[in-house]
Amino acid sequence: MARLFQWDWLCKFKLNNFVVNCFAVLFVSGFTVDNATAQSIEYVGSGACVDCHTEQVKAWRGSHHEMAMKHATPESVMANFSDQKLEHKGKSNRFFRKGDEYWVNIAGADQQFSDFKISYTFGVYPLQQYMVEFPDGRIQLIPFAWDSRPPEKGGQRWFHLYPDTTPVDEFYWTNTGQNWNFMCADCHSTNLKKNYDTKADSYQTTWSEINVGCEACHGPASGHIDYVTEHDGAKPALHSDGLMGFERDLTVSVKQWVAKEGHKTLQPATIKPTDQIQTCAQCHSRRTQLNETADHVKGSFLDKYRLSLITPELYYHDGQIYDEDYVYGSFLQSRMAEKGVTCTNCHEPHSAKLKIPEEAVCSQCHVSPEYTSSKHTLHSEGTEAAKCTTCHMPETTYMQIDPRRDHSWHIPRPDISKHINTPNVCTGCHEEKTDQWADKTLAKHFPNSTYRNQQHFGVAFYADSIGHKAAPDALSYTAQDSSLSDIIRASAVLRMAGNTGQNTLVALARAVKHDSELIRLGAIEGSSGYGWPERWQILSPLLTDPVLSVRTETAAALVVHWPQMNLQQKDSLNKPLQEYIEIQQFNADRGFGRTNLGNVYRAMGDVDEAVSWYQGAIGIEPYFANSYVNLADLYRSQNEEGLALEVLQQGMKAQPNDSALPYSAGLAYLRAGEMQQAKSLLKRAAEMAEGNSHYWYVYGLALEKTDVLAASKAINTAFELSGNPQHLYAQCEVLARNYQIGEVAAAFEGCTQQLGKMVPPEIVSQLKALIRG
Incomplete structure (x- = not known):
């Protein structure tokens, strides 16, 4: 039975003329706590707030937070x-x-x-x-x-x-x-402690309040109560300290919005950073929790949470939401965030509803009459289509019936959609129309727009996704573009993974020194194309980074080179690596946490410990494919091919829907020379993965000795999926090596003609030389 703590308030007492609800009873499923423990708790519960904050509590009652x-x-x-x-x-x-x-x-x-x-x-x-x-x-x-x-x-x-x-x-x-x-x-829930027991694979999770109470946002309130009782109702003294016993400043960042020449919208008079955004971001973000001890509000958000960047799994190439991002990742892309807008500029914090009617929210700052005219909206006033949110905060429905608005406030860009296949609100409503139509329509109505045909980071992200030869440089330039938000630049750095060109190196060198912790974080994965010792030279300064996510992810990236390190390098890695291990132990209730631990111990040469963690991951989460793949690879490195295949077979039975398992098994059979099994499994992996061009490429190479045309077709599928000329070159090369067989000659001619449109003539000449050789 988990320890499920709930405070309930059964009485009140009066202290220095200040009425406070008492800690009457702590109801526990089968457990009790002593009075000394209760008195020492810093969280006092929402019941203690009722008497002084009646309006706020009234707004909170029935809200999404209260009913969480x-x-x-x-x-x-x-x-x-x-x-x-x-x-x-x-x-x-x-x-x-x-x-x-x-x-x-x-x-x-x-x-x-x-x-x-x-x-x-x-x-x-x-x-x-x-x-x-x-x-x-x-x-x-x-x-x-x-x-x-x-x-x-x-x-x-x-x-x-x-x-x-x-x-x-x-x-x-x-x-x-x-x-x-x-x-x-x-x-x-409020003041949550997960309390996972790794050995027993069980939980004794506790909370101080079952739902999102006052202290979930404001922080522990015992200091506030002490402060109020100390001042005994003396209002001038009471309000002399803006925080009044709390540690968090949840006010807005901009106290005054003013008109400035050259701007159609009101601008911040000054921007004073507060704790509001990071407080809300705890829950309104797509992230992985690292611990329960760090202060993500007064410290860095990345000390407690690993924020997801703008990746293809979560966002479209232009930054619009695809999977649920819970707002923060979108918001960080926006001009609103740059200008100091905070959540409560639009939302009433206790009810979580809009603070004023929707049609008036935007006009708090967008004061120019042109924003509400049909000339701007292109739709009749008063209609759903004419609302600001319809075009600038489109909804995506999750969980079948739950629409969520995009908080990046993108400008509709059908001129980009027609090239990189991103959604736009115009054709989202006018489903019978095309992106080309939408682009022409906007061009007609906004001929002087500074947005239309403006360079956009989405093009670089899309180029990277299809393996375009210009993508590495495009990502490098995007990463260094100071006009873009930090989360976009960080995501560009992240996507540089595997690249090693000069511009990539320059972008990485600047990223690891950047003030933005997000950009530094992106540089870790972005440097993965470099081997030892180049990657050490790039990343080692981040081992002493002040932000937990940055230094621990750096340690995880560098530990793979443990055998090549000297004693001094190992010593500098030890502390952040231990912190990384603690994070994975905190997340050992998931297969990824235990698999990450296995990866660390494998890198450090502790094979038995690595095997134990991999097997533990399989035990608690048998449908998590990575644990099987990594354990099999460890066995392979120990020349235990039989054990490796056993693990992969076990994995395919436990998780038949993951393509990585038959792919890894196919490679194992390929190494063993058992071609029939290898080809069957590689084909299965490629067909399951659908969009994985590399699987089709490897499958095609495996077919070469038995069916050249089938091999050519498979590698061509890889090219069609990736758009990468290297795949097309590989297809032509396979045909060149087998030029004398049957219909191969005609296929080779067609392949080289297509390749000739994408590469210098000497590349095609080299392929034709293979035939003559």
Whole structure:
């Protein structure tokens, strides 16, 4: 049973004329704490705020924060549990009650239908989820959610959130992707301590409040209460200290917005950094938690969280949201962030709703009448299409019914969309039209626009994704463009991974010295194209970086060269490497954490410890493919090819949907000379991965000795996917080596003609020389 702490307030006492709610009882599932422990806790609970902050508490009641998580009671449960049934894949799932308890009958980890008690609610609108607590302390979100929207919007129904998931998917409800302790708890409860036991693979998670209470944002309030009681209601003295016993300054950064010549929008008179953005970013960001001890507000955000940058998995090439980013990554791209806008300029902090009507939010600063005219919006006033948010904050729907707005406030750029296949709001509404039409329309209405046809970082990101020869230099220039936001520049540096040109080196040299911790962070992965000792020369200064994420990621990147290091270098690596190990131990409830530990110990030559961590990763998360791949590679390096294949076969059985496993197994059979098995598995990997050009390339090379034309076709698929001329060259080279066979000659001529359009003539001449040779 997990220790699930909830403060409840049963009485009040009066201290120096200040009424305070007392710490009456700490309700625990099967546990109690002594009075000394309770009195020493710095978190006092939202109940202590009610008497003095009635308006704020009133706004908070019923909000997404207050309803973030609750015990399952008639007051919190919104769904219909009156013996309701929902058919899914031909089987009936039942939602019912046993007295005051809420239950579901659904398939568990073993695919057998069982009854599970609902212990907690999760969220409120437009859907509410429900959670089951297991004896080992795990709390898991069931796959069915309640659509809490009104009936006229399609709501008041049960539905399956992830209808295509299977038991080997991360997001199957009993697996780690739906585990509250790791995935959700840090944001949905206050003063959360995960308390994961690595050896027992169990949790004893605690909180001071079950939901997002006052102190989740303001920080522990005992100092505030001490401060207020000390001043005994003397208001002038009380407000002489702006923080009044709190450590966080949650005010806006810009106190006054003023009109300035040459600007259509109001500009900040001054920008005073506050703690508001980093406070909100704790939960409103896509990130990995590193620890529970660092102060991400008063210190660096990256001391406690590893923020995800603008990667293809999360964002489109132009920075628009693709997967959920929870706002912060988008916001950092924006001009708003640059100008000192903070969350509460638009949102009321306690209700989390807009502070004023939507149509008035933007006009707080965008005061020019032209912004509201149909000449600017291109749509009739008062319509949905004429709203600022429709064009500048488009919605993407997640979890089937939950629309989220993009907070990067992009200017619509169909001129870019038509080249790099990014979405734009024009054709998002006018689905029957093309990007070319949208571009011409905007050109007609905004002939003097400074945005249209303006250079955009998205082109460099797209070029990199297709392996274009100009991509390395384009990324280097983007990384050094001071007009861009730090997160975009950091992402450009990150995407330089594998590049080694002169411009890449210059960009990296500047990145590791940059004031922005994000840019320094991006440089670590961006330098991965360099081997030893060049990478040490580039990155070693970051081993003493003041920011935890930067120095620990640097240590992880350099430890792979451990055997080549001298004693002094190893010594300088030890401290940040130990911090990196502590981060992975904190995340040892996930396969990636244990696999990362295995990687460290393997690099340092401790094979037994590495094997133990890899096997541990497989044990707790058998559907995590990387652990099998890394363990098999370790065995291969020890000349244990048989063990390597056993591990890969085990992995393919446990996780049949991951292409990396058959690919690695195919390479293993290839090394063993067992060509038939190798070709079969490499083909399977390439077809599963679909867009992975490298898999098709390797599969094509494996086919060369048995079917030249099939090999040519496979390598051509790699070229079509990547657009990389090197793949086309490889295809021509295979045909050249086998020129005398059947129909190969004609295929070679076609291949070299296509290649000749992309490379200097001497390259084609070299290929033709292979035939004569």
